[in-house]
Amino acid sequence: MSIFTRFLWVLICCLCALSPAWANATKGVPVHGKQTAKDTLVTDTVKKVKQQIYFQTPSNLSTASTAAISGSDFVSTPVVSYPLALGGRLPGLTVTQTNGEPLSEGFSMLLRGQSPVILIDGIPRSVTEIGMNEIESVTVLKDAVSLAMLGIRGSSGAIAITTKKGSATKTQINFNLQTGIQEPLKNLIGSPLNAYNYATLYNEALTNDGLSVATNGFSQVALNAYQSGSDQYKYPDVNWRDQVMKNRAMTSRYDFNTSGGNNFVRYFVNLETYSQDGLLKTSDANKYNTTPNLKGYFIRSNVDVNLTDKLSAGIYIQGRILNSTAPGNDGTAAIFNSILATPANAYPIYNPDGSYAGNSQFTNNIVAQNVGSGYSLSNTRTVLSDFYLKRSLDDVTKGLWIKARASFFSNLNENIVRSKSFAVFEQTGASTYRQYGTTSAQSNSNGISFQNRSDFEELSMGYTHNFDANNGLDATLLANRDNLINGSNLPYTIQGISGHVAYNYKKKYLAEVSFAQSGANRYPDNGGFKYGFFPAMGLGWNINEERFMQPLTWLNHLKLYGSYGKLGHDNATYFLYQQVYNATPTAYFGSSAAAGTTVGESYLANPNITWEKSRNLNVGLEGAVLHNQLSFDVEYYNNLFSDLYIVRGTNTGMLGIDYPSENIGRQRYYGWEAQLNWAQKKKSFGYFFGVNASLQNSKLLYSGEPTLKYSWMYKTGHPVGQTYGYIADGLFRSQQEINGAPTIEGYTPQPGDIKYRDLNGDGVINQYDQTTIGSQKPTLFIGSRLGFNVFNFDFSTLLQGVVNQQVYLSGADYWEFQSSNGGQAYTTQLNRWTPATAATATYPRLTTSGGPRAGDVNNFVSSSFWLRNGDYLRVKTIELGYTLPGKTSRKVGVQSARIFVNALNMATLKSLTFNGADPENYSGMYPIERVFNLGVNIQL
Template identity: 35%
Template sequence: MNRNLLHRSKNIICLCLFSSGLLLAQQGLAQGKLRDTTQKATDDSIKRATGIAAGLIPQNIPILFGQQDRSRLVQSVSYLNGKRLESAPVSLLSNSFGGQLAGLYAQQSNGAPRFDNPTLSLRGRNPLVVIDGVPMYNLVSLTASNVTSGITNQSLFDVLSINPEQVESVVLLKDALSTAMLGNQAMDGVLLITTRKGLPEKTSGVTFTAQAGVQTPIGMRKPLSAFDYASLYNEAAINSGGAAVFSPAQLDAYRNGTDPNLYPNVNWQDAVLKKNAPMQRYNLSAGGTFTNMKYFLSLDYLAQGGLLKEDPNTAYGTNVDYKRYVLRSNIDINLDKHLSASFNLLGNIQDYYQPGVGYASVFSSILNTPANATPIYTPVGGTYAGTRQYPTNPYAQAVSTGYLKNNLQAASANISIKRMMDDVVKGLYVKALLSYTPSYEQQIDRSKNYNAYYYPVTADTTQHIKVNTISDQSNVASVIERFQQTYTELSMGYDHAFGNDKLSALLMGRYDNTQGDNTLNQVYKGFSGRVNYSFNNRFNVEAAGAYNGNNRFAPGNQYGFYPSVGASWNIHNEDFFKSINFLSELKVRATYGKVGNANPGYYTYLQAYSGGSAYFFGTGATSSSSFFQGDLVNPNRVAEKANKLDLGFDLAYSQNRGWLNFDYYNNKQYDLLQIRGGNTAVLGQVYPLENIGKNKYYGFEINTGWSDKIGKLLYSVSGNLSTVSSKIIYNDEPAQAYPYMAKTGTPINAIRGYVADGFFTAGNLTGATMSGFTPSAGDVRYKDLNGDGIINQYDQTVIGNNKPLVFYGLGLNLQYNGLDLGILFQGVANRDIMLSGNYEYPFTNNGLGQAFDYNLNRYTPATAATATLPRVTLGTDINNYVPSSLFVRNASYVRLKNFELGFSFSNRLLSAAKIKRVRLFVRGENLLTWSKYKESDPEDYTGLYPIQRVINGGLSVKL
């Protein structure tokens, strides 16, 4: 089956190549007369490229399964012209969304090539991605654990491996009405991506873009030197009731570096990591429009290197290395005056290398290995060094554990046919769409282990002891993930104007079948519809709904009905308003509806039984196998649901040079799946998920800007600001002893813990403490919220910020003659994080853990007035290192997210060479960050692969 799937992928990719070459040969390059364009067209393309006049929603905007005229729009949407994505030198399209769309919050917590996709959140939920009308299913965030194990959890087809040059527009569908036709897939909103479909006029063109640059890690923590670590370790040992571990002579040896073998001082970040890594992209695209056909072709190559150093004597690469090839072919053909067809093909090939232990393990070792743990090499024979306490050598992990190679091959083919039925009823049409998306990922495991020795064992310096043992290199290949989707859609629509009134309607049947690995198929199917009526270009009403289901729910619970309604009023078209020339547009709108989220699990309504231990009878060997009951099932499980209210207005003024869009939303979710709060361990079984939870998300969004010209200077400034508040309405929690302990009524995912109240001091060691704990000067004092004299679970409450999360973006674009400049700032406010674990607490792992420069801010008698952290100790601390407000940080930030400076050449000399435009550019990503949180990057604060600052330059040539 996997081999057949691979052959299908290759065949589709070959078809992409064949169709691309055929069109280029027969249509694009052979039409020399169509290469000539006016200077106005060139200026317009430069405007779009720099973002000028890109702030307003266009006259026709993509919506689910169609387009809508802006004047008739009732739904709540955010729009982004695809040209504005090209200035971001990123490997994944999703990394260019931050700060660009009102309502969309992007947080990047991993900077590793291929796995650096951010978490995308729309009004508190993760949106469904729909590409050219086809829903996709792989916005699951990657974690360090599944990356290390080789499981990518990407559903094998990274839909956001689309290149910016392929994107026509990105639209956020935010309210119930805009997503209602998806029914039980609509609750989280939709990120709608529309790819390019050729050029707007009868012309053709070829564009080649080459760019290359360097990636530099930002926000990396600063580990202590060997001397500072050993000194702080002595202090911790004494504070723990012991004696100093390192003598003054040893401390001097660490400080002076007199014997780096016995007293190493290894900065593992410098030893294992390079200062920067290369990144390059090349894109060749062609597009054209002819009498009966539009085409767009794109071939893209990306090469992204990693930060790990390599051993030049190793015959193969061990660094992180990511290469990706993406080919897209979009063709629209008018077969006759009534019949048209579209063929969209996508091929995606990825090769990914990493060290045999996985890059995450290497970074974890860097994070956890102190500078004085071990040298890199022993002084005898150049073998790797280690100790009994630290058998893992981070450098050896990076260069001598072999490698893992993942190869992903994926494709997507969409075919649609549309028949206009004007010969039957004017405005009537029927359409059919078929989409097939297979993907397949194989991992070749060529990992191995290495020898490491502890030196010396005795006074005899020739004596070593092996602490890590080499192993043969593996040679195993396995398919780690497989995925395929078949999507079918049949629809009938009607779109017609009656004077100043317009009516559009759509009725659709959908069948969406996905299957991955060895699981049974999951099927979404049902009917949906939408009706929009515009009266005299003033009032617009719309109703939409879906009746659909999922086959993994129990029979009788598979289907549901999800209706939505909305209306808008174009006040600017009223007679009484026409005298107000300053306002070009003023629209108010409101929508309300019910949408769902199908989360059935894997046939969780069927009770499972598993084989258990054997039972023996008597004293002999006679036994009988056993079975035991699996987790309890819930046969009544249904789709989660939400009632969504959206109120907004759209304003354009001064001949559309300025604009302002505002939305207020209130989403009440119910039937949320959770384990019943009143469960008890007496049952002896894990309780099933039940539809009992209720939450609420609410807030507002603003998008505004101004675009104009002063002489030859074109400029545009735009900004957006969004807020997200949340509240737990019901979670079936048991009655709490004190109101402040209750989760009901508090923000969803609120940070909870103890409230720190300074430190105990030598002159004041009295007060409430944890049971069995005797405080010393420098230990954390906590507020006794219930006043019982004991610090325990009854003193825990919300300790994080309960204000609305605020995120925003501010963009500036300038263009003067051929020179253009683009700047984008991204920011987040009211954001708190809880720090914990090895990257925050010193000397974890039974006293063997790392310590960082900020751990020097600990309490001592000399720093009692300024200390921000408790006194240092070794081993487990039941008081100081528990979740508390002491470790809550304000992680709000403002980031210079994107910068681009370009110059376009367009003169007679180029025209004589049949070149329309040559553009040189310099781009930057994540250039500067302002934040009160200084310990690391405010987005990626876990200490693993850091976020990258990217600076590159390039050349674009248009023929």
């Protein structure tokens, strides 16, 4: 029997159970009953979100853990990807951004430490760029009751986007115009050294490595020339970042939307365009654009129709076009990597004859790479369409309904590359040059980089009723199927049955059950489908409804609630359960392969592969006092993740094949979340203040580690992702300090090297002295929003921060001379160890890439020396607005008009670690922007 056949049988049984006699017994009882002021803790926006997510239990009668914000709270944020506007606004949700390039922001969203599913109007989607004015509200779903109906993709949490809908009101027309200026934030902890300091430090590093300065370094003549700047062709001093980066660029958003309707049809239509100029310089010699620009076009039409008094329908259509450009074939990342690998004295930008300069070590001129290597175009086209039919079954029994919906999603990205190569020249005489590389004409190519489409079908049935003054019931049962085809991959299908039942007694005692029988087609059972059962239950107590609480007139709401359940996460790839063979000319056993082909296994199969699981516990207390002016919510969660995909132990070459992924990993994520809000409104003055905090911790319970010699070597029992390496005890200040000290096997340290702790006391530093390093305190994420309005002026700001965060500094953006050609060096290294600075140095002695690479086995291995405090507090947004008085607006023919100025990433208070650099992007890649924005909103 198929899962849909089973679902139809369930529906028939439900209809039989709901007899007309029952309906008559409850005739005249309102669906939800009359709600008091105590029931209005959350806004109508939040309730609408819940109605889009499978069940519609009012928040005050639910035990679920959710948090929501209105789209109007962040609609004016000058970003194209809405997740970038959510950071600091919702407890449990953390958003970080590591890149500022348009459409390649490198952001990540984590909900209680996991990557959440994105739902748009209740349907799983992968879209993170939609028109900001399309968004009615955003809700995060965090506990088992709110997530169980997602089945095998519920354990990571969910972010639910609800789009705007029309209402039975007169037509409203809105214009929104914004334009802003972007400025790059500093994205390196240490500034690149000028030519003189670079050459001086490089000579010092050669000496430290025992190499000849005369042969490999810079002469005194060169040092003098770098210092005086006397010959920029022979002894250049180039700030490559300044040569390719602009100081500012423009951004803009223009939006038009209209909404309204009547008792028959309701509509919302939105047209929006967004543009963001890139921060790389362009050349007037080109007739095309090489900077990473973005132009986005969005359209949405949401239409709801009452076909009869009992039958309604809806058609929701969204389309988007995203056009972006980039320099050359390799894009912007290659340019910034070149900057990290190229010192200021590597070569001049141009030769005296105007040709691009270079040499045998540096054959890729960065300016030419930016403006002389052609360009590429990226075009993304997306169409999303949702349809539904909903039938009221009040003629069967009051409060019963049935709904069918279907959705289609198509996404395509096409790249057009028009690239060309360039030659660089090294001046060898007054008018002679040596050429490296060739100059070629433009070559053209295009291709589809990704293409996917999905279809979604769902049949649901619900019942909401209050049987008498004491008993209320809300139930939903549904079956859905989500089918995704990504490029040439086989279809990926998730389907199942799920349900939700909420019961309340006198709106005082609450009980809630959610479940899913859900499966996917990546497993060995039933022709590829394998199903699991995911139940959850919640209990709640509206304490303020108790009779003994009635004298407390200042108390408007107080609810204790909790939930527990089992959730799933489908993380498998296709055919892990099948043994796969490949053809290879290598023999696994014996001296050599004979002529012909030897057949071998690619990897060991796992016939028992299944989905990952979690058991989620959530307990909370929420309340509101003083006429709902002050509200609070405190929650504790403890989520145990099991059956995680890992490869046990360490593969051995003797096996000749990789171990399979197995469902044996276990982790725990747990912590506290809290939010506090205060709002007060008087005649011509109002203000609000809100703060949320998330204290997040984790523990690795099992990862299949091999048996280790000492207990401190295990990662198990420590936070997930904890850094592993040596514990550093500062620097060796002198040779006397080195004598007799434990050192790394096979290495003879020098003064200025990092010294490490000998954990087992055997006098040698080796793998037995490695352990988890860094702080293991839980990380605290905080967000705060505050504002006020006086007469027609309004002001608001959003703060975002993190405490107990550590960052690991490494690589070519922080260490010196990290490429084979020398690489950059930074102001950070000016405080390196030397005999004169032995007592105060904070950086090890310098070393080059040309010597024995002492740092490879000592200074640059993973150790606590490179861990730093990563705390920061950021003014994420700040906004000041003025609304024209009503009389003035009407005189100019508009219903209302508001002008505002705002800023994104205005200022950041951060630890000294970052030395003025951005705390999220300090690796030298495309910088994050500070945006100053001017906007106008007009409503007709």
